[in-house]
Amino acid sequence: MIVIVDYGAGNLRSVTNALVRLGYQPKITGRPQDLSNARAVILPGVGAAADTMINLNQLGLIDPIRRFITDGRPFFGVCMGLQILFTGTEEGGWHECLNVIPGQVKKLPDGQKIPHIGWNQVKQQRDHPVFSGIPDEANFYFVHSYYGEPEDKRLIAGETEYGTTICSVIARENMVATQFHPEKSGESGLKMYHNFLKLIAKGS
Amino acid sequence: MLTKRIIPCLDVKDGKVVKGTSFVQLRDAGDPVALSRQYYQQGADELIFLDITATPEGRDTVVDVIESVSEQVFMPLTVGGGLRNVSDMRRMLQAGADKVSINTAAVLQPNLIREGAAKFGSQCIVIAIDAKQVEDRPEPRWEVYISSGQKPTGINAVSWAKKSVALGAGEVLLTSMDADGHQAGYDIELTHTISEAVPVPVIASGGAGVPEDLYLALVKGKADAVLAASIFHYSTYSIGEIKKYLSERGIPIRL
Numbered sequence: 236m237i238v239i240v241d242y243g244a245g246n247l248r249s250v251t252n253a254l255v256r257l258g259y260q261p262k263i264t265g266r267p268q269d270l271s272n273a274r275a276v277i278l279p280g281v282g283a284a285a286d287t288m289i290n291l292n293q294l295g296l297i298d299p300i301r302r303f304i305t306d307g308r309p310f311f312g313v314c315m316g317l318q319i320l321f322t323g324t325e326e327g328g329w330h331e332c333l334n335v336i337p338g339q340v341k342k343l344p345d346g347q348k349i350p351h352i353g354w355n356q357v358k359q360q361r362d363h364p365v366f367s368g369i370p371d372e373a374n375f376y377f378v379h380s381y382y383g384e385p386e387d388k389r390l391i392a393g394e395t396e397y398g399t400t401i402c403s404v405i406a407r408e409n410m411v412a413t414q415f416h417p418e419k420s421g422e423s424g425l426k427m428y429h430n431f432l433k434l435i436a437k438g439s
Numbered sequence: 440m441l442t443k444r445i446i447p448c449l450d451v452k453d454g455k456v457v458k459g460t461s462f463v464q465l466r467d468a469g470d471p472v473a474l475s476r477q478y479y480q481q482g483a484d485e486l487i488f489l490d491i492t493a494t495p496e497g498r499d500t501v502v503d504v505i506e507s508v509s510e511q512v513f514m515p516l517t518v519g520g521g522l523r524n525v526s527d528m529r530r531m532l533q534a535g536a537d538k539v540s541i542n543t544a545a546v547l548q549p550n551l552i553r554e555g556a557a558k559f560g561s562q563c564i565v566i567a568i569d570a571k572q573v574e575d576r577p578e579p580r581w582e583v584y585i586s587s588g589q590k591p592t593g594i595n596a597v598s599w600a601k602k603s604v605a606l607g608a609g610e611v612l613l614t615s616m617d618a619d620g621h622q623a624g625y626d627i628e629l630t631h632t633i634s635e636a637v638p639v640p641v642i643a644s645g646g647a648g649v650p651e652d653l654y655l656a657l658v659k660g661k662a663d664a665v666l667a668a669s670i671f672h673y674s675t676y677s678i679g680e681i682k683k684y685l686s687e688r689g690i691p692i693r694l
Contacts, residue, residue, distance in 0.1 A: 248506075248509060248533065248534070248535045249509055249513075249535055249537070250511075252509055252510050252535065253513055255510070256510075256513070263593055281559065281560050281562065281563065282558075282559060282560040282563075283560060324496070347441075348640045348663055349638060349639065350561065350562045350563065350610075350639065350640070351441065352441060352609070352610060352640050352663070353441050353443075353663070353664070354441075354442045354444070354484055354693040355440065355441045355442065356440065374442060374693040376514070376515055377441075378515070378537070378562045379562065380561070380562070381604055396440060397441055400541050412642050416537075417514075418513060419513060419514055419515050419537065420513065420514075421479070421514055422513075423512060424513055
């Protein structure tokens with residue numbers, strides 16, 4: 236079972252549509268027990284970090300998500316689903332997040348339009364199965380005002396330029412997170428979900 | 440480098456795509472789902488749907504359109520037209536829209552911008568401004584019109600753009616009523632003025648006739664994205680042709 240986490244926010248329909256197009260039948264759920272049974276978890280998200288953490292907490296999802304990732308099971312975080320993996324964010328004052336990835340979420344630097352909205356290139360920093368068949372510097376669709384900076388630079392799998400160098404793809408074994416929206420990034424985005432879901436088929 | 444977006448706009452009435460000249464004289468231009476698929480394949484960067492249906496029954500059809508489109512194309516979708524409150528916005532976002540654009544309701548009730556941004560995030564809220572030039576000297580001045588361009592408000596378009604962003608709008612969809620439908624070029628001065636006045640991305644709209652018009656809106660108008668309808672609907676130019684042209688002239692474009 237592939238779970239798309241429903242915490243009362245986010246454009247779940249688009250992520251669902253993308254997976255259905257790839258031939259999967261994801262389950263959209265906010266129940267902690269569904270996570271323990273899941274073969275893979277996708278955490279989508281838009282909106283504010285503080286609200287996201289409040290919603291996850293109310294549903295009792297904080298620990299199940301943390302455990303799912305630290306157990307090394309296939310996890311994909313999208314946009315806000317990437318940012319809340321960090322220790323904390325400066326969005327709307329300092330807010331603690333899941334702390335799965337040590338580091339901070341910061342506001343994009345001044346000097347260009349914020350939010351960063353549109354298609355931008357992802358420079359692949361190293362090999363990872365999610366990039367399979369996707370050319371280096373392929374364009375993906377971004378829409379965000381904050382970005383995460385991991386302390387451990389080895390986690391950075393993809394980078395994007397927007398006033399500064401943004402970590403746009405994080406990857407560690409079965410944990411993947413993107414600042415962009417693969418479900419809105421045309422064929423390259425679909426390919427990335429396809430690659431991620433193939434990790435399960437391999438039984439890894 | 441962030442690429443400039445080329446955005447076809449679909450004016451939808453009772454489930455069909457239509458496009459007018461200066462907000463009157465509608466002509467039928469086709470099925471929104473088929474058109475969306477075509478634009479996706481041609482490399483459009485985003486799609487904007489403006490619902491110009493007047494009746495509540497017709498309004499349900501746009502929800503159906505968005506649901507069908509979001510199953511078939513994997514790109515950003517913005518929906519506007521007749522959204523009056525947060526629950527209207529939620530309905531569109533749940534149907535598969537990524538952003539909602541608000542116009543008349545925001546002018547009548549500016550707090551709607553704040554509420555929408557608080558609920559869904561600023562990146563979801565597009566302020567659509569229909570502006571008409573009312574003076575040209577000593578300085579040009581543009582007035583905000585509402586109710587599909589029928590009603591002048593007396594509000595200065597530049598001040599309104601700034602205020603909307605301060606309230607939480609994450610993007611401005613700027614239509615020049617003077618230029619719209621005439622295919623004689625965007626209002627460059629208006630686009631440039633608003634783009635310099637706000638810290639968020641601006642989508643220029645109204646007046647695209649030839650590829651150079653889009654080029655000028657991006658370079659001289661400083662727009663972050665350009666919207667066009669007629670030139671794409673009637674296949675005057677394909678998205679691919681426009682993008683190739685812009686790329687060859689040095690604009691960062693996703694090809």
